[in-house]
Amino acid sequence: MPKITYVDLDGAKFECEVANGLSVMEGAIANMVPGILAICGGSCACSTCHAYIDEAWSAQVGAANDIEDATLDLANERRPQSRLTCQIQVTPTLDGLVVHVAKND
Amino acid sequence: MSSIAIIGAGQAGMQLADSLRRGGFEGSVILYGDEGSLPYQRPPLSKQFLLGDLEASRLNFRPIAHYEKLAVTLRLDCAVTQVDLQTRTLAMANGEQAAFDRLAFTTGARVRKLALPGAEDPRVCYLRGITDAQAIRERLATARRVVIIGGGFIGLEVAAVARTLGKEVTVLEAQTRLMPRVVAPVVSAYFEAVHNQRGVRFLLGESLTALAPTSSALGLTTASATYLEADLVVVGIGVHPNLELAAAAGLPCEGGIVVNEFACTRDPTVVAAGDCTWQRNILFERPHRLESVQNAVDQAKVAAASLLEKPVAYSQVPWFWSDQYDVKLQMVGISTGFEAAIVRGNPETGAFSVFYYLGERVLAVDSINRPAEHMAARRLLASGGLLAKELAADPAADLKTIIEKN
Numbered sequence: 001m002p003k004i005t006y007v008d009l010d011g012a013k014f015e016c017e018v019a020n021g022l023s024v025m026e027g028a029i030a031n032m033v034p035g036i037l038a039i040c041g042g043s044c045a046c047s048t049c050h051a052y053i054d055e056a057w058s059a060q061v062g063a064a065n066d067i068e069d070a071t072l073d074l075a076n077e078r079r080p081q082s083r084l085t086c087q088i089q090v091t092p093t094l095d096g097l098v099v100h101v102a103k104n105d
Numbered sequence: 106m107s108s109i110a111i112i113g114a115g116q117a118g119m120q121l122a123d124s125l126r127r128g129g130f131e132g133s134v135i136l137y138g139d140e141g142s143l144p145y146q147r148p149p150l151s152k153q154f155l156l157g158d159l160e161a162s163r164l165n166f167r168p169i170a171h172y173e174k175l176a177v178t179l180r181l182d183c184a185v186t187q188v189d190l191q192t193r194t195l196a197m198a199n200g201e202q203a204a205f206d207r208l209a210f211t212t213g214a215r216v217r218k219l220a221l222p223g224a225e226d227p228r229v230c231y232l233r234g235i236t237d238a239q240a241i242r243e244r245l246a247t248a249r250r251v252v253i254i255g256g257g258f259i260g261l262e263v264a265a266v267a268r269t270l271g272k273e274v275t276v277l278e279a280q281t282r283l284m285p286r287v288v289a290p291v292v293s294a295y296f297e298a299v300h301n302q303r304g305v306r307f308l309l310g311e312s313l314t315a316l317a318p319t320s321s322a323l324g325l326t327t328a329s330a331t332y333l334e335a336d337l338v339v340v341g342i343g344v345h346p347n348l349e350l351a352a353a354a355g356l357p358c359e360g361g362i363v364v365n366e367f368a369c370t371r372d373p374t375v376v377a378a379g380d381c382t383w384q385r386n387i388l389f390e391r392p393h394r395l396e397s398v399q400n401a402v403d404q405a406k407v408a409a410a411s412l413l414e415k416p417v418a419y420s421q422v423p424w425f426w427s428d429q430y431d432v433k434l435q436m437v438g439i440s441t442g443f444e445a446a447i448v449r450g451n452p453e454t455g456a457f458s459v460f461y462y463l464g465e466r467v468l469a470v471d472s473i474n475r476p477a478e479h480m481a482a483r484r485l486l487a488s489g490g491l492l493a494k495e496l497a498a499d500p501a502a503d504l505k506t507i508i509e510k511n
């Protein structure tokens with residue numbers, strides 16, 4: 001299973017194994033990473049699963065599509081590294097991914 | 106230390122428990138549910154889950170460990186049958202009793218049923234919970250002809266799934282257009298066309314008058330004497346709020362449990378949130394009931410704040426979405442009472458928005474495949490809703506910039 005490291009707002013690291021096919025958001029919820037709230041359950045409607053992709057991983061993760069890009073406008077402190085984790089599917093190529101949780105409430 | 110009982114382990118109940126702990130509450134929190142499952146998401150039940158694209162395990166909002174970490178006691182197979190606000194005790198279906206200091210109703214809603222002879226046939230299905238969705242999924246596997254009663258969100262989402270699975274689909278709607286209570290005629294017409302193109306048949310202005318189950322099919326007769334046969338009937342004709350428990354406890358109820366903008370019932374130590382509430386909210390002229398994820402979450406947060414005696418008024422603008430095939434409908438605000446519906450963009454292109462005006466103010470905006478306009482509209486409504494109609498109607502006007510400047 002790919003390993004994903006979530007870094008919360010306090011800098012605490014959560015190294016988690018997340019099954020392929022789940023979203024990066026679901027991996028955070030399953031592992032109780034603080035700050036990923038996901039109130040719309042991954043429907044790309046709420047922006048409360050916002051995180052910053054570690055610079056080293058930008059290329060592999062890729063860019064947001066139109067709906068996500070629009071929804072990201074609702075997020076607090078949007079930056080170039082911003083993504084909605086519910087829209088990123090875990091695949092073998094993301095093994096080692098590092099994401100930094102944003103301020104979601 | 107005090108104790109808080111939350112009746113109803115759905116979206117609002119789980120959020121309330123979460124918000125109480127986030128707000129620093131250290132007393133006991135007990136979440137009572139009657140579905141036997143961890144709190145789970147309903148929206149996918151008429152979408153990806155019904156289509157077979159999502160396993161049931163992925164519907165839960167949180168793993169069980171989350172509740173353990175929060176020290177929230179789960180009683181998930183434990184219907185509450187009675188509440189006594191004088192003695193501060195509640196009774197459960199299994200005969201147990203429990204004391205509480207403060208109380209929350211997050212009891213949600215249940216489906217309205219068809220009142221026709223023959224409607225008890227197991228091939229007549231409703232959709233509210235996971236077991237309903239599983240039953241429909243199983244029947245869809247073998248059904249050829251599917252009839253949907255009710256052209257609202259749930260009916261249309263189920264129609265989209267059934268059609269995608271290759272079923273013969275007919276939708277009966279008593280009004281003459283789809284989603285009549287919530288969207289403008291232009292939006293109804295657009296969705297009618299979308300479903301028509303995919304082969305869904307509509308009987309509009311038609312209601313079901315008789316149901317004749319035989320071993321091979323369900324025979325349906327409509328008010329205009331049209332006869333059709335179905336292997337599966339899915340009924341989506343609205344819900345009843347679960348208010349009886351609160352009403353029996355002496356709390357005022359109308360189209361739901363009456364709450365103010367602090368999510369408080371008449372008893373300030375008793376709150377209610379989500380689909381079960383009838384809101385008298387300062388933001389809106391008329392009292393109303395909202396059935397949405399947004400409302401369940403935001404109202405539960407308000408309810409938690411009231412229980413923690415740090416009241417904040419509910420001021421969130423309502424939003425909602427519906428997915429049908431690859432069409433995304435996103436809505437913000439409440440359009441009830443609108444005078445003018447201004448269309449932005451061309452419905453024929455499959456991407457447009459409708460701005461609902463009362464006077465000079467935008468009450469609500471529906472966006473079809475226009476996520477950026479939806480998000481701009483959320484900002485607009487949160488900041489009062491003033492936007493010149495010419496700008497609303499002009500697809501070239503950059504809404505985001507205009508709204509940010511306001």
Ligand SMILES: Cc1cc2nc3c(=O)[nH]c(=O)nc-3n(C[C@H](O)[C@H](O)[C@H](O)COP(=O)(O)OP(=O)(O)OC[C@H]3O[C@@H](n4cnc5c(N)ncnc54)[C@H](O)[C@@H]3O)c2cc1C
Nearest residue numbers: 113115116117139147148184185212213379380396397398
């Ligand atoms: C098929 C479907 C699709 C939907 N799609 C969308 C969508 O796309 N977007 C959107 O925003 N919203 C959607 N909704 C609406 C949204 O899911 C609801 O508004 C939301 O679930 C309301 O949450 P709630 O906690 O108020 O109620 P519920 O989720 O209904 O939870 C209430 C819970 O309380 C339990 N309960 C009731 N009485 C008792 C008792 N006496 N004792 C113990 N437990 C009790 C109930 O069994 C239930 O489990 C959809 C709903 C359905 C059914």
Ligand code: FES
Nearest residue numbers: 038040042047086
């Ligand atoms: S969970 Fe709501 S946008 Fe990702």
